[in-house]
Amino acid sequence: MKPFDYYRAADLTEAAATHQPGSVFIAGGTNLVDLMKLQVMTPDRVIDIARLGLDRIEDDGDGLRIGALVSNSDLAADPRVRKRWPVLSRALLAGASGQLRNKATTGGNLLQRTRCPYFQDLATPCNKRTPGSGCAAMGGELRNHAVLGTSAHCLALNPGDMAVALRALDAVVEFRDAQGIAHAHPIAGFHLPPGTTPDVETVLPPGALITSVALPAPKGDRQIYRKVRDRASYAFALVSVAAVLRLERGRIVHAALAFGGLGTVPWRDPAVDALLTGEAPSMVLFDKAADLLLHPAQPREGTAFKLPLTRRLLRAVLEEATQ
Ligand code: SF4
Numbered sequence: 001m002k003p004f005d006y007y008r009a010a011d012l013t014e015a016a017a018t019h020q021p022g023s024v025f026i027a028g029g030t031n032l033v034d035l036m037k038l039q040v041m042t043p044d045r046v047i048d049i050a051r052l053g054l055d056r057i058e059d060d061g062d063g064l065r066i067g068a069l070v071s072n073s074d075l076a077a078d079p080r081v082r083k084r085w086p087v088l089s090r091a092l093l094a095g096a097s098g099q100l101r102n103k104a105t106t107g108g109n110l111l112q113r114t115r116c117p118y119f120q121d122l123a124t125p126c127n128k129r130t131p132g133s134g135c136a137a138m139g140g141e142l143r144n145h146a147v148l149g150t151s152a153h154c155l156a157l158n159p160g161d162m163a164v165a166l167r168a169l170d171a172v173v174e175f176r177d178a179q180g181i182a183h184a185h186p187i188a189g190f191h192l193p194p195g196t197t198p199d200v201e202t203v204l205p206p207g208a209l210i211t212s213v214a215l216p217a218p219k220g221d222r223q224i225y226r227k228v229r230d231r232a233s234y235a236f237a238l239v240s241v242a243a244v245l246r247l248e249r250g251r252i253v254h255a256a257l258a259f260g261g262l263g264t265v266p267w268r269d270p271a272v273d274a275l276l277t278g279e280a281p282s283m284v285l286f287d288k289a290a291d292l293l294l295h296p297a298q299p300r301e302g303t304a305f306k307l308p309l310t311r312r313l314l315r316a317v318l319e320e321a322t323q
Pocket of ligand 1: 114136156198
């Protein structure tokens with residue numbers, strides 16, 4: 001590992017003042033430390049933010065405000081979350097392992113990096129790791145890669161589970177910029193597709209620090225998170241679906257569907273939600289939703305299996321959610 005300076009910040013002001021180009025913030029470190037050991041990330045300065053007091057889940061009107069340092073385990077186990085936002089609890093419990101969830105934080109989870117194997121291999125070109133160097137995945141082995149939101153420069157998958165549920169729940173990411181000014185950004189658009197700059201992964205400006213995630217009151221009481229993966233635990237999604245629905249008199253009056261394992265960002269297509277809204281559930285309708293969702297997909301050898309898998313998973317989730 002490359003040597004680095006270590007600071008422990010006592011508060012947000014100190015964290016911001018200590019940050020300089022080449023610095024990173026560390027909380028749980030479950031992804032960052034691995035990447036530092038591989039020398040994929042080589043910060044000059046590591047600023048520990050674990051003691052900033054951002055580890056509370058507070059009632060916020062009819063919603064919740066989740067501190068950025070709340071662990072994935074604590075968030076999944078919170079009785080309020082389990083009762084009113086079960087899709088979030090289930091998505092969290094579907095991610096990583098118990099040990100990792102105990103350390104991983106809400107803010108860090110949103111910023112986890114892709115697990116594209118070429119990104120982690122310094123011997124291969126990668127536009128995300130070294131801008132302009134090329135993309136080894138394009139002619140390489142593909143499986144855990146994206147089919148939606150890709151570009152000619154990168155097709156790395158966003159590996160999140162929590163973020164997929166947060167997209168279906170219309171969460172808002174709250175952060176402080178390097179000047180200490182507070183901002184709030186909807187989770188929609190928070191993660192950026194690769195375009196021509198795969199190294200820029202979120203809207204966060206340099207030196208910004210996520211402080212909390214605001215969770216509005218749930219718009220649907222029928223919530224499901226289902227994840228298909230190679231192993232029963234401790235594996236990333238081949239495809240996952242977060243569904244939040246509400247039905248009245250046999251019709252879908254609210255539909256929010258978000259997907260993991262498919263996109264370069266946690267994926268949600270408003271047109272799919274709109275197609276379902278106002279309709280009576282049927283297999284014909286669910287197939288139309290799958291057609292619409294997958295229409296822009298760009299599968300390659302190695303990822304083409306995701307399309308029929310997504311269709312079957314979506315049908316099953318919608319059938320269960322509308323029973
Ligand atoms: Fe790098 Fe993206 Fe290509 Fe993977 S897909 S090698 S992360 S540029």
